[in-house]
Structure formats: structure tokens, C-alpha cells
Amino acid sequence: MSTMPVIDHYEIREGLGRGAMGSVYLALDLKMGREVAIKILQREFAQSAKHRERFDREAKAIAALKHPNIVGIYDYGGSPDEHLYLVMEYIAGAHVGKLCRENGVFPASVLGAVGLELASALSHAHKAGVIHRDLKPENVFIDNGRLVLVDFGIVKAIVSDNPLGAAAASPKTDVIGTPGFMAPEQLVQEPLDNRTDIFSLGSLLYFLATLKVPFDADSPYSLLRQFRETRPTPLAELRPDLSDTLCSLIHDCIEIERDFRPKNVEMVRRRLREALDEIGVRDARELLASYEKDAVAFAAEDNERVAHHLVERLKIATRDKDAIAIDSVRNRLGIIDPDNEEAQRITGVDEVLRQKPRGFPVGEKRKSGLIFVASILSVALVSAALVLAVSHGNSNEPSAEVEALPTSPQPICLLRVRSDEPIKVYLGGKDMGGTPNFAPAIVPCGPSVLVFLQPGGDRLTEMVELVPDSEKVVFVDWQRGQVHLREPGKKSNRRMR
Known part of the structure; x- marks a missing residue:
């Protein structure tokens, strides 16, 4: 006979994680015979109307946001006098923070794939009128190549027509989030919008590329000073192997002023897709599965594939006399595969660079100015x-x-x-x-x-x-x-x- 604690028909097996207001456990659903993740709100918070409302919003948000990249919900119950619980699908894979610390900074392909899949989840949430507000490495998991966004504990509605109810769209907001990943407007209690998540997405990608947050401070006051007085170290300096497309996108996302960030996550998705196309990545989920299975073997194969596609791009850029593309591709090849014989055999590169440079407009529709x-x-x-x-x-x-x-x-x-x-x-x-x-x-x-x-x-x-x-x-x-x-x-x- 099992001596494990049981909540309703869920047998608690082991702890998975602990937060400020509750804990997450691996449990067995005794009715369905399946493993689940059960989030239990601490009794002191369960007795608080404010925290019960927040817990209720999390349950409603996950239930409404059915998406392959968002954790699924099975059940919600309990009572304030004992415990409130939320039962979700169990994600066996590791979170991206753990993967990054164990394997080193993410390669460009993995970085782009994580960003693309996460942008897909955020786009779905934003279209439903809610923002996550707490994007960080510990809330993003990879399981058999599937990226999963979890922990909607501080989700917020940004439009009145949303699955959480009109009252959840109040412009009033608490100072809540994770320093290092939260946007400036979260610190000063300004009304939030979809660009708040875009800032956090950029900060997350910056971290996965460098193992450093773009703005680092040990208190909210110090963080505000960082926002006002400093700029993040350019990714082009920290990771010269990354493309201009990817570096510029991440820096655009972490702009202090919201108006300088991409307008919506769809714009972010398009640019991430462009960055992946540049290095021949077609299936983000397949790539993440390969990386998750064996990061060391993946690195060698990935480097060879990226070098091959850069050589092909160098050939096209030389044929088209595109000096900007030649300069960018050749610089990256010099880092990834400096002795690439096929690249060295391409003729006409230096002749193009010696010609008078030409400019090319890129991006979305132009504005006057x-x-x-x-x-x-x-x-x-x-x-x-x-x-x-x-x-x-x-x-x-x-x-x-x-x-x-x-x-x-x-x-x-x-x-x-x-x-x-x-x-x-x-x-x-x-x-x-x-x-x-x-x-x-x-x-x-x-x-x-x-x-x-x-x-x-x-x-x-x-x-x-x-x-x-x-x-x-x-x-x-x-x-x-x-x-x-x-x-x-x-x-x-x-x-x-």
C-alpha cells in the first residue's frame, strides 16, 4: 500500500520546483493512470483573495490558450482552507536555463529555433488578449523537441475581450516579474501591452546567447538606473558568430522605449524565420530534438551545415554583387570555418568589395523621415x-x-x-x-x-x-x-x- 501523500485522486511522487507562493510536484493521476504536474498554492496564499484570484486567472489562461507550445491543463480544484491546486501535463524535458548552463551558450540555430517557437506561443496568447509577464529560462522547457511555455501565474489581460474576464484588463498593475527579464514599464507600473513580452523575449534570447542578462542589477532601483544610464553590450561583440539579422532583432526587442521595439510578435517571428533561413534551418522542432538528444554531436553537425549554407550565400552574394551580404557572410565564415576551402575558391569577392558600395533597404514598410x-x-x-x-x-x-x-x-x-x-x-x-x-x-x-x-x-x-x-x-x-x-x-x- 502506498504511503505517498494524496490530494483528491492525485498521488504526490516528488518535488519539481518551488516558487514564492507555491510548489510544483510530479504526481500520479490515480483515475487516469498518468503522470501529471500539480501546482499547489501555499495555504497562507490560498486564504488571500488577491492570490486566489491570481491562481484562478492562471487556470483560466492555460485552459483558454490551447497551443502546442503552451502547457496543457487537466484539472483545477481544492479549497482555501486546505489547498488550491492546478493539474497540468507533466513536461519531462529540461528548461532552457539548465540546458544552456550544462551545454554552454546556445548555437545560432538553437537560439533562433527557441525564439521562433516561443514567439509562436506568445503570438497565440497575445491574439487572445493576454500577456505572460514572466518569460525567463526556468519557464521555457524543451521536451523531445517540443518547446513548452509554462507558469502563467502572473498572466495579465491587455484587452477587455479576453478569456480572463473584463476585470482582469484593469490598467492598474503591480510591480511583478523577474529582474533581468522584466521590461522597464513593469518597474514603474505603467500600463502594459504585448511589447512587454517582446522585451522579455529579447532578454531571454540575449541570456541564452551569452549567459548574461542585458541589464543586470540587484534591486529594482539599481535596475531602473541601468535602464536609464547603460546599454547592453552589443551581441556582435560577444557573439560574432551570430548573424546581423539575429543580433539586430534581439537588440530591437530590448529597446528601453516601447515604440522602438517590434510592434508585435508576428514581426519578431518573421525576422527569426529569416535568421533561420539564412543557415538552412527548416524544421525548428526537429532541430531542437537533435540538440536535446546530444548537444555535443549536434554542435559538430550544426557547424558543418551552417558553414555550407554560408558558402552558398557567399556565392549568391558575389554573383549579385551584394557587398553588404558578402561582408557579413565572410565575417561569420571566418569565425565558424576560417579554413573553408570551398569559400576560398569563390572568385570575384574582392572585386565586388572594391567597387563603390551600394545600399539596400530592408524590413517593413518605410515611413517618411x-x-x-x-x-x-x-x-x-x-x-x-x-x-x-x-x-x-x-x-x-x-x-x-x-x-x-x-x-x-x-x-x-x-x-x-x-x-x-x-x-x-x-x-x-x-x-x-x-x-x-x-x-x-x-x-x-x-x-x-x-x-x-x-x-x-x-x-x-x-x-x-x-x-x-x-x-x-x-x-x-x-x-x-x-x-x-x-x-x-x-x-x-x-x-x-
């Missing part, structure tokens, strides 16, 4: 030196600051950006700041990829040649699709898109 990129080197270098000296005013060795200025033989240029609309500026995947208060930046010369991002995720990419000790102005007219390049004293060179 003017972007100016100007380099006025003779005056600007002096100004930049003064700015650097002032910003390091606490130093007791002024001479060291002078020596730190870019006086080495490496050619440099000064980048200025102005626009009549707020935009973000990225150079080679690095966040350079935004307008209207864009600070002059000293940047390396040579072919450079500039990405301009407008609120809502619309973007424009342009490759320009930054010539040493010269002045160049790039004028982009978003509405007309025209790019003007000129050097001081010369007429504008207008290129139609």
Missing part, C-alpha cells in the same frame, strides 16, 4: 577630444586622457547623425545611440554598414565607404526611397532605389 549622416573631420576631431577630456574629468592624469585619443595610425572618421524623427543608429551591429541627441562618434574607416531603426521596428540599411580624413554626407529620404551621397565641394550623387 529624413536621415543625415555627416563627417566634418577637421573641426569634429577637436570637439570630440574636448568631449572626451570633459567626460573623464575625474582623472588625476590629464595626459593619459590625451594619449587615449585616437592618434594611432589606424584611420578614423567622425560620424554625426541627425533626423527630424527619432531614430536609433547601429554601426556594424553596435548601438551608437539615437536622435535627436546623437553624440558625435569616432569610428573606423572603410566599408561600413549603417542601420537606422524607427519606432515600431521599421529599418533602413545602408553601406557607405568612410574614407580617412575626408568629409562625407549621406542623406536618406525614406519617403522617396532616395539616397544622396556627397563630399564637400562636390555635387550630390543621388541614387534611386
Whole structure:
């Protein structure tokens, strides 16, 4: 006869996890003869009307959001005097935080596949009018290749027509979530929307790519300061093997201002699909199953497959004389497979890069707006030196600051950006700041990829040649699709898109 504790007809077997308000156990459903996960709310919280309401919302949310990437619910019951419980399907696989810590940072393919599957779950929830509010590694599991989002304990309705009831859509919100993954608006009790989950999704992908959260602090106050005063280290620096497509998407998702994030998860899904297509991933679930089965064997096979597809993309980019694509693909190949013989046999690559660079618009539909990129080197270098000296005013060795200025033989240029609309500026995947208060930046010369991002995720990419000790102005007219390049004293060179 079993001596295991029994709640109704559920025999408790072992603990699976513990949270602030309750615990999750592996249990046996004695009626159905199947293993289940049972979440039990602690008695002190079960006796609180506020926490009972939250527990009830979680049950309703899971029941309403039937989706392959969302945990399923079987039962809900109990009483405040004893216990409240929620019975869900048992997910035998590990959460992505455990997988990442055991196997190391996720490869680009796994990162993209996790993002794609998770975006599918979020899209389904958002269409139903609810947001998760607590995306973190411990709430995302992989089981036989199936990604499963769990723990809807702090789910919130964002529209009145939702499965949780109109009262759940109140604009009032508690400061609740997981620091490191929660959006800035969650800390200041602003009304939330679908972009709150998008920020958390970006933070989660950043963590899985680096084992670091983009904004790290030990208190809500410190986290707010981080949001105001710092920027995450560019992924292009931490993970140069990742594509520009994936890096820029993740950084777009973790923008402090919501208007600069993608408008909805469908936009995120499209860009993740693009990132996976670039490396030949067709079936995300099949790929995750392969990784879950043997991460070491997967890494070798994945590296070979990615290198093969990058070589094919390099051939196409060379044929199309696409200098931006050539530069991006060749850089990634240099990290993934630097001695790839097939890539070395491709002819015409250097000839394309020596030609005058061309720009290409990418992304969603363009909005009107003017972007100016100007380099006025003779005056600007002096100004930049003064700015650097002032910003390091606490130093007791002024001479060291002078020596730190870019006086080495490496050619440099000064980048200025102005626009009549707020935009973000990225150079080679690095966040350079935004307008209207864009600070002059000293940047390396040579072919450079500039990405301009407008609120809502619309973007424009342009490759320009930054010539040493010269002045160049790039004028982009978003509405007309025209790019003007000129050097001081010369007429504008207008290129139609």
C-alpha cells in the first residue's frame, strides 16, 4: 500500500520546483493512470483573495490558450482552507536555463529555433488578449523537441475581450516579474501591452546567447538606473558568430522605449524565420530534438551545415554583387570555418568589395523621415577630444586622457547623425545611440554598414565607404526611397532605389 501523500485522486511522487507562493510536484493521476504536474498554492496564499484570484486567472489562461507550445491543463480544484491546486501535463524535458548552463551558450540555430517557437506561443496568447509577464529560462522547457511555455501565474489581460474576464484588463498593475527579464514599464507600473513580452523575449534570447542578462542589477532601483544610464553590450561583440539579422532583432526587442521595439510578435517571428533561413534551418522542432538528444554531436553537425549554407550565400552574394551580404557572410565564415576551402575558391569577392558600395533597404514598410549622416573631420576631431577630456574629468592624469585619443595610425572618421524623427543608429551591429541627441562618434574607416531603426521596428540599411580624413554626407529620404551621397565641394550623387 502506498504511503505517498494524496490530494483528491492525485498521488504526490516528488518535488519539481518551488516558487514564492507555491510548489510544483510530479504526481500520479490515480483515475487516469498518468503522470501529471500539480501546482499547489501555499495555504497562507490560498486564504488571500488577491492570490486566489491570481491562481484562478492562471487556470483560466492555460485552459483558454490551447497551443502546442503552451502547457496543457487537466484539472483545477481544492479549497482555501486546505489547498488550491492546478493539474497540468507533466513536461519531462529540461528548461532552457539548465540546458544552456550544462551545454554552454546556445548555437545560432538553437537560439533562433527557441525564439521562433516561443514567439509562436506568445503570438497565440497575445491574439487572445493576454500577456505572460514572466518569460525567463526556468519557464521555457524543451521536451523531445517540443518547446513548452509554462507558469502563467502572473498572466495579465491587455484587452477587455479576453478569456480572463473584463476585470482582469484593469490598467492598474503591480510591480511583478523577474529582474533581468522584466521590461522597464513593469518597474514603474505603467500600463502594459504585448511589447512587454517582446522585451522579455529579447532578454531571454540575449541570456541564452551569452549567459548574461542585458541589464543586470540587484534591486529594482539599481535596475531602473541601468535602464536609464547603460546599454547592453552589443551581441556582435560577444557573439560574432551570430548573424546581423539575429543580433539586430534581439537588440530591437530590448529597446528601453516601447515604440522602438517590434510592434508585435508576428514581426519578431518573421525576422527569426529569416535568421533561420539564412543557415538552412527548416524544421525548428526537429532541430531542437537533435540538440536535446546530444548537444555535443549536434554542435559538430550544426557547424558543418551552417558553414555550407554560408558558402552558398557567399556565392549568391558575389554573383549579385551584394557587398553588404558578402561582408557579413565572410565575417561569420571566418569565425565558424576560417579554413573553408570551398569559400576560398569563390572568385570575384574582392572585386565586388572594391567597387563603390551600394545600399539596400530592408524590413517593413518605410515611413517618411529624413536621415543625415555627416563627417566634418577637421573641426569634429577637436570637439570630440574636448568631449572626451570633459567626460573623464575625474582623472588625476590629464595626459593619459590625451594619449587615449585616437592618434594611432589606424584611420578614423567622425560620424554625426541627425533626423527630424527619432531614430536609433547601429554601426556594424553596435548601438551608437539615437536622435535627436546623437553624440558625435569616432569610428573606423572603410566599408561600413549603417542601420537606422524607427519606432515600431521599421529599418533602413545602408553601406557607405568612410574614407580617412575626408568629409562625407549621406542623406536618406525614406519617403522617396532616395539616397544622396556627397563630399564637400562636390555635387550630390543621388541614387534611386
